[in-house]
Amino acid sequence: MIRLLLILFNLQVRFLMKVHSFVRNKATEADPALKFSNFLYFLFAPTLIYRDHYPRTKTTNWKFVARCFLQCLSVLFIFTVVIMNSYPTPEQWCQKFTPNDILLIVMEKLPYGILVVTGIFFLIFHSVQNLFAEILRFGDRLFYQDWWNAYSFSIWLSKWNKIVQDWLYYYVYRDFREFVCDNGALAKLVVFVVSFGVHEWIMYSWIGGFFPVMFVIFMGVVFPLTFCEFPKWTIFNILVWFCGVFFINLGLLLCAFEHYALLNAPLENPALWELVCPRFITCDCVLR
Structure with a gap:
């Protein structure tokens, strides 16, 4: 059921982004004539930028x-094996933890986190996108760039997912600077707020409650680091890899804590502060 909700929320977000792109492009054209076949092709094409022809x-x-289809099945099988054999079971999530225990779990699962992060990238941005692109004979296959060689967080984020990155650039960053305020730093902040706000919306479908841990991590830590320019040294490439995997792994594990806390200790007639405060802390899963 949770997997189905995640898929539906992702498809919903994808559809809304495509509709916005279509309306935004057609609203600025002198002749907004539309062939339904073009719009239908766009709905299934691996792009979020509407064009009459590709x-x-x-x-x-x-x-x-x-x-590509076999690659998708292989990655899903590996995910199943890794999650079932390396991450805590639902019963283990609800035992008593100390903050040190949580940090230890995150560090222990870091190698598996690398596998999960690279697996998610390979599945979504390589195999699935190329699968649909080949079926639809879509010629533009620049779905990602060499993010693994990034020596700064700004480069890593811009190369990780070119499909969404292009949409954010055209319809958030550029539009904000053109119509609201011509300030690059402020436009960049708006891009982060929109991007990770949507990520939290998707995570809400998994957790079943308000728990903006990814938003806090990326807005509080990663966003300031995107303004830092590092020398093109190997050590900084390793640092970006480690921090990226660590923060994603930390966010996913804390979301799992919250999900099972809400599942095993649901709130009855919660007050406003209980809805905002993480449940895995208030239900005493974490020892103070």
């Missing part, structure tokens, strides 16, 4: 389609 390949390579 570069197309001549044929569909069905062997490549089959390979």
Whole structure:
């Protein structure tokens, strides 16, 4: 049920972003004539930027389609094995923890976090996007760039997901600077707020409650670091890798704590402060 909700929320967000792109593009055209076939193609194409025409390949390579599909199944199988054998069971989530225990769990699961992060990237941004692109003969395959070579957080975030990055640039960053305020730093802040606000909306479908841990981590730590320019040294590339995986792993594990706390100790007639305060702390899963 949780997996189904996550899929539905992701599809909902994707559809809303596509509709905004379509309306934004057609509203500024002198001749907003629309062929329904173009709009229908756009709904399934691996892009969030609407165009009447896209570069197309001549044929569909069905062997490549089959390979991408097998890659998706392989990654999902690996995820199942890793999560079932390396992460705590639902019963273990509700035992008593100290803050040191939580930090120890995060550090112990860091190698698995690397596998999860790279697996999510490979599944969503490589296999799935190339699968749909090949079936639809979509020619523009720049879904990501070499984020693994990034030596700063700004480069890592801009290269990790080019599909969403392009949408944020065209319809949030550029529009904000053109129509609201021509300030690059402020526009960048708005991009982060919109991006991670949507991430929290999706996470809400998994957790079942308000728990903006990813928003706090990325707005409080990662966002200030995007203004820092580091030398192109290997040590900074390793640091970006470690911090990125650590923060994502920390966020996912804390979300799991909150999810099982709400599941095993649900609130009855909660006050406003109880809705905002993390449940895994107030239900005494964490020893003070």
